[in-house]
Amino acid sequence: MAMSFDPFSQLDRIAQSLFDTSRQPRMMPVDLSREGDRYLLNADLPGIDPGSIDVDVDGHLLTIRAQRSSGDHTNGRWLLQERPFGGYLRQFTIGDDVDTDGISASYDNGVLSVLIPIAEHAKPRKVSVESAPAEAKAVTA
Structure with a gap:
């Protein structure tokens, strides 16, 4: 019985074992945008x-x-295994302008959507300008 030896598959197997990062958390690609009074974070997690x-x-x-x-x-x-598996991790620093109690998340078609509302105190607001009463403007001579 003859055995076949493929040096490239052996090299690939050795390289895979040396650079195996399946035990380390993987990154997930994200998009972050501001839409009105909230931030929207979309993370790809197929x-x-x-x-x-x-x-x-x-x-x-x-x-x-x-x-x-x-x-x-x-x-x-396994004949070919290119799709990564294991843990995924992303961390973001959020500021005081976020309403942490109002954060919500949903997962649909491989995309995690996190809605992050802006806190009331951080929302832009109009400041009313009042004019002084007419008699206060009069100058006496």
């Missing part, structure tokens, strides 16, 4: 179990965590 998503606010730190499993292939053998 294939994530919604039950594994955790959005946490602790003081001035907003943390998003999620987990993607590698899938169950106990009866098979």
Whole structure:
């Protein structure tokens, strides 16, 4: 029985084991925008179990965590595995202009959307300008 040896697959396997970052949290791409009286943060998390998503606010730190499993292939053998799995983590510093009690999140079609309302005291407002009474303007000679 002849065995075939593919040096490139061995090299690829060695490189993968040396640079394996599956135990470290992965970054998730995000978009952050301001829409009127709120910030909108969208994070790409395709294939994530919604039950594994955790959005946490602790003081001035907003943390998003999620987990993607590698899938169950106990009866098979990986031929190619390029889709990353493991933990995902992003942290954002938020300012005093945010209403932390009003933060909400939803997950749809692989995108986590976090709505971050701006606190009332930080919203722009008009300041009324009052004029002095007419008699106060009169100058006596």
